[in-house]
Amino acid sequence: MKIKQVILRHLKLDLLYPFTTSFGTEYDKDFILVEVKNEDGLSGWAESVAMLDPLYNEETVKTNWHILEDYLIPIVLKNDIQHPDELFEKWFAHLRGNYMAKAAIEGAVWDLYAKEQNMSLARALGGDRSKIDVGVSIGIKDSMEETIETIGERLEEGYKRVKLKIRPGWDVALIDRVRQEYPDIPLMADANSAYTLDDMDRLVALDDYQLMMIEQPLAHNDIINHADLQARMKTPICLDESIHSVEDARKALKLGSCKIINIKIGRVGGLTESRKLHDFCQANDIPVWCGGMLESGVGRAHNIAITSLPNFTLPGDTAASSLYWAEDIIEPEVTVQNGEITVPTSPGLGYETSLEKVNKYTVYSRTYRA
Ligand SMILES: O=C(O)CCC(=O)c1ccccc1C(=O)O
Ligand SMILES: [Mg+2]
Structure with missing residues (x-):
């Protein structure tokens, strides 16, 4: 080239x-x-x-x-x-x-x-799915009512799992309330490193709510304390911030720091390392999903391509363009139907x-x- x-x-x-x-x-x-x-x-x-x-x-x-x-x-x-x-x-x-x-x-x-x-980027990466399952990440709101309402809208739109952002004080009571309204939905929580091991009891209390996982509860650069926490919790821990490479993942699995990994292309240095991390997790029976960073359509298109690989077995955070932007910079915009995005087949990203x-x-x- x-x-x-x-x-x-x-x-x-x-x-x-x-x-x-x-x-x-x-x-x-x-x-x-x-x-x-x-x-x-x-x-x-x-x-x-x-x-x-x-x-x-x-x-x-x-x-x-x-x-x-x-x-x-x-x-x-x-x-x-x-x-x-x-x-x-x-x-x-x-x-x-x-x-x-x-x-x-x-x-x-x-x-x-x-x-x-x-070739489509998905095919060039070795992806074989024609559709991918997607979930949605819901930020911290002013009230529980607003959160419940937003979850209802997203479920109506077909999203296959709901991720709620949590932080100390916006956690156990929130999840308890959401579970009263929606006892069976695929639900998870993302703390973005807001807790320490001093919060062990509060985190372990989340075990009562059948969460799919809890994402990055502890420090952004930690894998040791996460291993201690995982040993105390039934709910799978998913690492986001602290995994930058296959080597980080190998150490985290060896220590028992997580049971699921969120792959963000940017966080690991690109598509090549993302694919390697995907392959490593697949070989070690660790499911992965594709995280999001509030991307424009261009980044979203990259996320869709990598998610077409076989071990992306959990719904990711790549929601529709219309949940973020009045107008996206790609054509067509990313749309979600029944919680799925169709993986484009035209050359490259497949969006103009x-x-x-x-x-x-x-x-x-x-x-x-x-
Ligand atoms: O809708 C999305 O793009 C995912 C949003 C999200 O959860 C997020 C957004 C910005 C920074 C970090 C995260 C995260 O996954 O931790
Ligand atoms: Mg996260």
Whole structure:
């Protein structure tokens, strides 16, 4: 592959509804959209899932721009890349961390590669599903009534499982109330690292509610305390923040820190490592699902492609575009029917990135040439 041009754009989209987690409230979405072009003018697209502030992990829009501009883009423009797997495994291997920045450009190269091969990205990754099951992530609301109402709407729309964000004080009583209203729905909770082992009793109390799993209750960089907690809880622990690689997953499984893993392409450095992590979990009977980072349609399309792999056996967080944006930047937008998304079969991501819409939401852009 010969990459001739890379364009970075900083986009800003307004969220339709504020999204609150244990680490804060998002009202809008600033992100970097990456476009790579080959010599025939064919484009590959991806987005960085780094947020404006280092609240989910340490990366930000600015640190990603810096790493992309000063390290990753020069590598991609200078070298002849035979296959996108080489980026993470060879060309980026000496650069530590910065997973979301690496994933952003790697994803764009994967899309371009699939288009050059005249293959869907899902197929290029080895995915064989034609439809994927999806759930929905519901943020912390002002009241339990509002939460109950929102859950009802999402169930009406067909979502196959409900994830509720929790934090100390918005947990056991909430789940108890939700279980009174909806005794049998597939339900889980995500704490985004809001608890410590001092909260053991509160967390163990969640065992009474048949939750599918509890996601990342303890520190973002911990796997030791999670093992202690898992030993005390029947409910499976799912790790999100603390898994960046197959190697992290191997250690977590060895310690017994979790029984399920959430795969986010950005968090592990791209599609190549996501697929490896998927394969490793499959070989070890650990189910996986695809997490979300409030992506625009471009990131959503990447999530759909990776979710077509066979061990994504649990519904992910890739909900419809219309739950986030008044207008998405892809055509068609992502739609959900009966809790399923149809995996596109046309080349690459299978959704067109609309330049008109991209331009409308771009606050700053820069072009880099070979
Ligand atoms: O709807 C989505 O994209 C998932 C939303 C979500 O849960 C989330 C959003 C931003 C940061 C972290 C997380 C998370 O899964 O922990
Ligand atoms: Mg999470």
